Amino acid sequence: MKALSMRAPQSKKARTRVPAPARPGSRQAERTEVTRRKLLDAAKLVFAKDGFEAARLEDISAGAGYTRGAFYANFKGKEDIFFALLEEWVRERIDSLTAALNQHKTPLAKLAALRKHYAEVARDRRLVLISLEFKLFALRHPEAHARLQNRHRRIRASFAKLLSDLLRPLKQTLPIGNTSVCACLGNVAEGLLLEHLVDPKTLSDSDVRHVLGLFFDSIFRLDAA
Numbered sequence: 001m002k003a004l005s006m007r008a009p010q011s012k013k014a015r016t017r018v019p020a021p022a023r024p025g026s027r028q029a030e031r032t033e034v035t036r037r038k039l040l041d042a043a044k045l046v047f048a049k050d051g052f053e054a055a056r057l058e059d060i061s062a063g064a065g066y067t068r069g070a071f072y073a074n075f076k077g078k079e080d081i082f083f084a085l086l087e088e089w090v091r092e093r094i095d096s097l098t099a100a101l102n103q104h105k106t107p108l109a110k111l112a113a114l115r116k117h118y119a120e121v122a123r124d125r126r127l128v129l130i131s132l133e134f135k136l137f138a139l140r141h142p143e144a145h146a147r148l149q150n151r152h153r154r155i156r157a158s159f160a161k162l163l164s165d166l167l168r169p170l171k172q173t174l175p176i177g178n179t180s181v182c183a184c185l186g187n188v189a190e191g192l193l194l195e196h197l198v199d200p201k202t203l204s205d206s207d208v209r210h211v212l213g214l215f216f217d218s219i220f221r222l223d224a225a
Contacts, residue, residue: 036074038064040088043081048126052082052133079144082134083151089127090155097162107169111220114166119213121189128193156182174219181219188215 042063046055055078061071075081100117101110138144160178167174174181189212196203 032074035064035066035070039066039071039074039081040085043085044126044130047082047085047130047133052078052130052137079147082130083147085127086131086151086155090158093121094158094162101166107166110166111170115213115216115220118185118189118216119209121212125193125197128190129197132190132194152183153179156186172220184219185216188212 039060043055043060046060046063050056050059057068057071057078060078060081061068064070075084097114097117100113104110104113134144135148138148156179159182163178163181167178176184192203192208192211196205196208
């Protein structure tokens, strides 16, 4: 006769593996990212409302629901959070442009998509105005000027590479270098947007898009679409 086991049979519930608790480090990283996101969103609003130089760290922190201590735990100052916003904007622009180009197969179709994207680029008016104001600030402050120069050169190099890859199958050369083209395209768009905001009756939104298209055609030697 077999001996009876004294161990009670395990239920299915008892045999179910309990998931390991989330590591404290991962939760802290998530909280940090949430804090950073709220500060960035608040900075956009405060910069747009008060301007870059007049914006106060207290207002940015309060707008995000935090103290100055939380701000300094994530950013060194107003310049630092501005550059974070700039980097985010550029990433979004590159992702949006890449997605638009990937919808087409032929080089000419991709170039037409680039034209359309450029003609409609002056949409994020808040960040464009912040960027224009920061450029004026940087011209008066050497350290900020050098930092902005370096950042712009790196950003434009990324766009220039994308442009080079696009034009290579067309065997097309531009009247100026690809990096210079990127700088011209961006600054013409900013200038037209600024004039539109000053007097939209004289320069309408549709006027801005039309002129941007004409400028694009002149650079890429295309017939007006």
